[in-house]
Amino acid sequence: MENFYESMYQLIVETSTNLPKDVRRAIAAAKLKENAGTRSAMSLATITNNIKMADDNVSPICQDTGLPTFKIKVPVSANQIEMKKQIKRAIEQATKDGKLRPNSVDSISGDNSGDNLGDGTPVIKFEQWENDYIDARLILKGGGCENKNIQYSLPCELEGLGKAGRDLDGIRKCIMHSVYQAQGQGCSAGFIGVGIGGDRTSGYELAKEQLFRRVDDVNEREELRQLEEYVMENANELGIGTMGFGGETTLLGCKVGVINRIPASFFVSVAYNCWAYRRLGVYIDPETGAINEWLYQDGEEVDFSQDEVAATHEQSEQTREVILEAPITEEKIRELKVGDVVRINGMMYTGRDAIHKYLSENDSPVDLNGQVIYHCGPVMLKDEDGNYHVKAAGPTTSIREEPYQGDIMKRFGIRAVIGKGGMGPKTLKALGEHGGVYLNAIGGAAQYYADCIKSVEGVDLMQFGIPEAMWHLKVEGFTAVVTMDSHGNSLHADVDKSSLEKLAQFKEPVFK
Numbered sequence: 001m002e003n004f005y006e007s008m009y010q011l012i013v014e015t016s017t018n019l020p021k022d023v024r025r026a027i028a029a030a031k032l033k034e035n036a037g038t039r040s041a042m043s044l045a046t047i048t049n050n051i052k053m054a055d056d057n058v059s060p061i062c063q064d065t066g067l068p069t070f071k072i073k074v075p076v077s078a079n080q081i082e083m084k085k086q087i088k089r090a091i092e093q094a095t096k097d098g099k100l101r102p103n104s105v106d107s108i109s110g111d112n113s114g115d116n117l118g119d120g121t122p123v124i125k126f127e128q129w130e131n132d133y134i135d136a137r138l139i140l141k142g143g144g145c146e147n148k149n150i151q152y153s154l155p156c157e158l159e160g161l162g163k164a165g166r167d168l169d170g171i172r173k174c175i176m177h178s179v180y181q182a183q184g185q186g187c188s189a190g191f192i193g194v195g196i197g198g199d200r201t202s203g204y205e206l207a208k209e210q211l212f213r214r215v216d217d218v219n220e221r222e223e224l225r226q227l228e229e230y231v232m233e234n235a236n237e238l239g240i241g242t243m244g245f246g247g248e249t250t251l252l253g254c255k256v257g258v259i260n261r262i263p264a265s266f267f268v269s270v271a272y273n274c275w276a277y278r279r280l281g282v283y284i285d286p287e288t289g290a291i292n293e294w295l296y297q298d299g300e301e302v303d304f305s306q307d308e309v310a311a312t313h314e315q316s317e318q319t320r321e322v323i324l325e326a327p328i329t330e331e332k333i334r335e336l337k338v339g340d341v342v343r344i345n346g347m348m349y350t351g352r353d354a355i356h357k358y359l360s361e362n363d364s365p366v367d368l369n370g371q372v373i374y375h376c377g378p379v380m381l382k383d384e385d386g387n388y389h390v391k392a393a394g395p396t397t398s399i400r401e402e403p404y405q406g407d408i409m410k411r412f413g414i415r416a417v418i419g420k421g422g423m424g425p426k427t428l429k430a431l432g433e434h435g436g437v438y439l440n441a442i443g444g445a446a447q448y449y450a451d452c453i454k455s456v457e458g459v460d461l462m463q464f465g466i467p468e469a470m471w472h473l474k475v476e477g478f479t480a481v482v483t484m485d486s487h488g489n490s491l492h493a494d495v496d497k498s499s500l501e502k503l504a505q506f507k508e509p510v511f512k
């Protein structure tokens, strides 16, 4: 097993940086369906551009490299204790090399272990089997999409859909609802794994297990095949679209599994995965530990290299484009309207969960008057001279800052916040009162945005760890869309409302 460590290191690096071919094909097909010039088409072009950049730079596709979860099937003779040790070593090295973000955080103190190791991280699950080779699979599922997982206990009452009973049609309604409730917050277009039955734990296990199926496989159980097809055909009618901007593609894959339950329980568990669906696998020789075969990587190449940069910058004729450079005046902000495309030059400051809580109780370490806050937890590497370099830096889900955002903007004079997935009524009200704007960046496009960051000018509050610190970033041509403005408009509220109306069209029974 002398090569096992190296094989695991490769599996980790490839999973973080190289999107599987079956996923690429699904994204390429979605891209063909969007109408040129729409926000969804522009977002998809940024996404495919980002996938290509991650290939070229061998850098994380998304800055949130998730909770590494290994599923390993081994012959009876394999030494699982030794394999676990090597996997942990490989995780530590991949983190040092900037292929994984340090993501393991003490749940009580908030301390980041810095190497992705800690109680419960990484997740490593072994199972013995009768074959004479090792099957090792890894999924890097980020936090934003994980937060959109949902579990239903049947029977239940669902918004838009009414009663969901303990039968196939009730299950259908739960799945349709799960796509609606995710909106764009899990970086749609997404993939869902559904687990029917089990208890609350094994149901979610089963749902996540479905994410290891190939995007293009066909369910062997006839009624589940029909259900998967139904969901794929109809969920895209909800019109949520890429990043929740509205559009043709909301869902890229749906896989359903079933296990038995006990009479009193009937769970439908849904695991939502963003477009940055990073899961790969390898077959390994149990003697040497070397990789014999890669999984999910067969079939035709999907080449995202053509004119992607041009496509990203292509705007529809109706779209207004505005350049912003901090400090920004209230007057300039009030000129902005939902739908405007903004290019930012100059300074911005990162702030996510820990910073928002901190700023609600303390003074800011920098003057934020007229400034831009970026909801982002980047991957950073320090060079020998002690200077930091950005390795990946896409937006994080903004709604988590809803309790703080409006107050903080007013208190510190912040004019713009950048994030993804939108914010709620409290923030929208504050934008109107104070003269602020919410800008939606493309979730998961961590390479694309890292490229816009020209230098790291400083950092504060490093005690919160790399993802949570306040980074001072100098950017050029950082592009985002105004999705909430100071006139009471919110694209997110509009898409939520229209998709709920569309969801209601799926109320009538389909599976008898």
Ligand SMILES: O=C(O)C[C@H](O)C(=O)O
Residues within 6 Å of the ligand: 063, 064, 142, 143, 144, 145, 185, 186, 376, 377, 394, 395, 396, 397, 398, 443
């Ligand atoms: O933690 C992050 O950087 C992003 C997170 O995965 C999210 O989608 O909000």
Ligand code: SF4
Residues within 6 Å of the ligand: 062, 063, 064, 065, 141, 142, 143, 144, 145, 185, 186, 187, 274, 275, 276, 394, 395, 396, 397, 443, 444, 445
């Ligand atoms: S930011 Fe988006 S793409 Fe990245 S892990 Fe979170 S949900 Fe996935």
